[in-house]
Amino acid sequence: MERRSFLKGALSAGLAASVVKTEKSEAATFDGYPDGMGVLVDLTRCVGCRSCEAACNKEQGLPEPEKPFDDMSVFDAHGHGEEHAEGHGGGGKRRTDEKAYTVVNKYDVPGIDHPIFRKMQCNHCNEPACLTSCFVNAYTKTPEGAVIYNPDVCVGCRTCMVACPFYVPTFKYSSAFKPRIMKCIFCYDTRLKFGRPPACVEACPMGALTFGKRKELLDIGRQRIRENPGSYVNYIYGEHEAGGTAWMYLSPAPFEKVGFDTHLPKEPILNYVKEFLGAVPMVLTIWPALFAGFHLLATRKDGHGHDETSEEENS
Amino acid sequence: MKRRRKSRMFWLSATGCMALFAGLNGVTAVAGMSISDAPDEVTIDSIAEFYQPVAFNHAMHTDITSGDCTVCHHHTTGSPPKEKPCINCHNGGKEADTVSCRECHLAKPFEAAAVQEQQKDVDRYYHIDKPGLKVAYHLNCLGCHQATGGPVGCQDCHIRTEAGDKLFHAKKR
Ligand code: SF4
Numbered sequence: 001m002e003r004r005s006f007l008k009g010a011l012s013a014g015l016a017a018s019v020v021k022t023e024k025s026e027a028a029t030f031d032g033y034p035d036g037m038g039v040l041v042d043l044t045r046c047v048g049c050r051s052c053e054a055a056c057n058k059e060q061g062l063p064e065p066e067k068p069f070d071d072m073s074v075f076d077a078h079g080h081g082e083e084h085a086e087g088h089g090g091g092g093k094r095r096t097d098e099k100a101y102t103v104v105n106k107y108d109v110p111g112i113d114h115p116i117f118r119k120m121q122c123n124h125c126n127e128p129a130c131l132t133s134c135f136v137n138a139y140t141k142t143p144e145g146a147v148i149y150n151p152d153v154c155v156g157c158r159t160c161m162v163a164c165p166f167y168v169p170t171f172k173y174s175s176a177f178k179p180r181i182m183k184c185i186f187c188y189d190t191r192l193k194f195g196r197p198p199a200c201v202e203a204c205p206m207g208a209l210t211f212g213k214r215k216e217l218l219d220i221g222r223q224r225i226r227e228n229p230g231s232y233v234n235y236i237y238g239e240h241e242a243g244g245t246a247w248m249y250l251s252p253a254p255f256e257k258v259g260f261d262t263h264l265p266k267e268p269i270l271n272y273v274k275e276f277l278g279a280v281p282m283v284l285t286i287w288p289a290l291f292a293g294f295h296l297l298a299t300r301k302d303g304h305g306h307d308e309t310s311e312e313e314n315s
Numbered sequence: 316m317k318r319r320r321k322s323r324m325f326w327l328s329a330t331g332c333m334a335l336f337a338g339l340n341g342v343t344a345v346a347g348m349s350i351s352d353a354p355d356e357v358t359i360d361s362i363a364e365f366y367q368p369v370a371f372n373h374a375m376h377t378d379i380t381s382g383d384c385t386v387c388h389h390h391t392t393g394s395p396p397k398e399k400p401c402i403n404c405h406n407g408g409k410e411a412d413t414v415s416c417r418e419c420h421l422a423k424p425f426e427a428a429a430v431q432e433q434q435k436d437v438d439r440y441y442h443i444d445k446p447g448l449k450v451a452y453h454l455n456c457l458g459c460h461q462a463t464g465g466p467v468g469c470q471d472c473h474i475r476t477e478a479g480d481k482l483f484h485a486k487k488r
């Protein structure tokens with residue numbers, strides 16, 4: 001129900017935007033739930049201790065990591081073929097996956113005499129592309145600000161993986177028939193729901209992670225920039241990116257130098273999908289048929305060389 | 316001054332605000348804002364689950380600052396503050412009722428109750444970004460330690476407990 005009204009609000013805001021061109025993109029999009037929580041990540045404070053990763057692993061019951069969380073050699077290891085994905089959080093850096101909902105990466109920035117560390121996880125978008133792209137409504141943006149998912153309805157089509165501008169959702173393939181979305185859920189079930197901060201925030205010794213109402217975090221971010229001239233780039237990443245995110249970032253270096261995609265639109269990624277979403281019930285009914293169709297196509301390809309009669313036999 | 320502080324401390328403990336005292340032991344006796352009144356050692360044990368308590372050598376650190384309390388205690392000790400944002404309001408250097416870190420910096424700053432309490436803070440316009448206790452320590456300590464060659468590795472100051480080793484999926488060093 002809440003989800004529905006959220007989408008409706010987003011849709012009408014999107015429509016208004018297409019009719020009246022406002023100067024500020026902020027005014028043209030849904031600002032998220034008014035009391036939605038968020039986290040301000042301050043890259044000037046992070047020391048790369050990986051306490052947040054360890055806390056996340058424990059809280060979410062994730063599997064044993066390849067290397068212990070006090071092993072700093074992970075910062076120098078290269079990711080799987082990501083070297084050229086500069087600006088997409090790539091650049092040979094680690095990425096979140098089904099075993100780690102959050103990872104910290106190290107960046108050497110010319111002109112700064114110490115490494116910069118950046119924690120990444122789901123940014124819990126105001127208007128999540130994963131949510132709007134999902135045909136079976138597996139995702140929910142909660143009023144508290146978390147983007148969570150229902151594994152029971154997910155059909156494993158991976159549209160959300162492609163839709164997410166931050167490449168966050170991944171899948172666990174413990175069973176070929178029941179793939180499961182795996183991503184940061186803002187500790188919704190165990191903490192956020194009860195008004196408590198996520199485990200990573202509580203673990204961070206440096207205050208690199210500040211939990212609070214999203215709109216107050218913006219005030220805090222502006223204050224830090226104002227009171228520490230020369231320490232920050234005058235920009236809060238996530239204030240507007242992809243329509244705004246609950247997790248936002250302050251940085252001492254240009255954001256593109258520390259693994260951020262600075263070319264993201266200020267509007268929600270999948271504005272147009274919302275109109276399409278009106279057709280969800282229909283999609284729901286034809287989806288199994290569609291899926292079966294894909295399956296059929298795939299098997300046909302495998303069965304290359306079969307003649308018409310054998311195809312009929314197959315179906 | 317001294318008496319007033321004592322009665323306040325009594326009131327606090329009498330009302331059972333023990334949670335407030337979880338972070339530091341032994342600083343509450345500070346009075347008169349004279350170095351000689353400060354504790355020689357402070358036990359820091361607010362994250363005792365994962366790390367053994369740290370015995371902070373307060374006397375040694377006051378030597379390092381040559382007795383200048385404001386290096387760590389902002390504007391609360393009665394001398395003019397060093398930090399620019401504090402100067403705007405606290406330049407008069409009125410000493411505060413208490414100078415212990417945990418009186419202002421909460422051990423659990425992001426719990427709903429703490430967040431609500433902070434909203435009520437009359438000074439909230441300026442104090443909107445007050446770090447929690449653990450963070451206040453690290454922000455205060457680490458900068459100096461880096462600049463002066465003090466210990467900076469996590470385990471240089473903190474010995475992990477068994478639960479801490481388990482949390483990090485690591486062996487004892
Ligand atoms: S970052 Fe990606 S997975 Fe997270 S809410 Fe946004 S679109 Fe969804």
Ligand code: SF4
Pocket residue numbers: 045046047048049050051052053104117119203204205206207208209
């Ligand atoms: S716990 Fe804080 S300081 Fe440590 S790596 Fe994570 S964000 Fe950085």
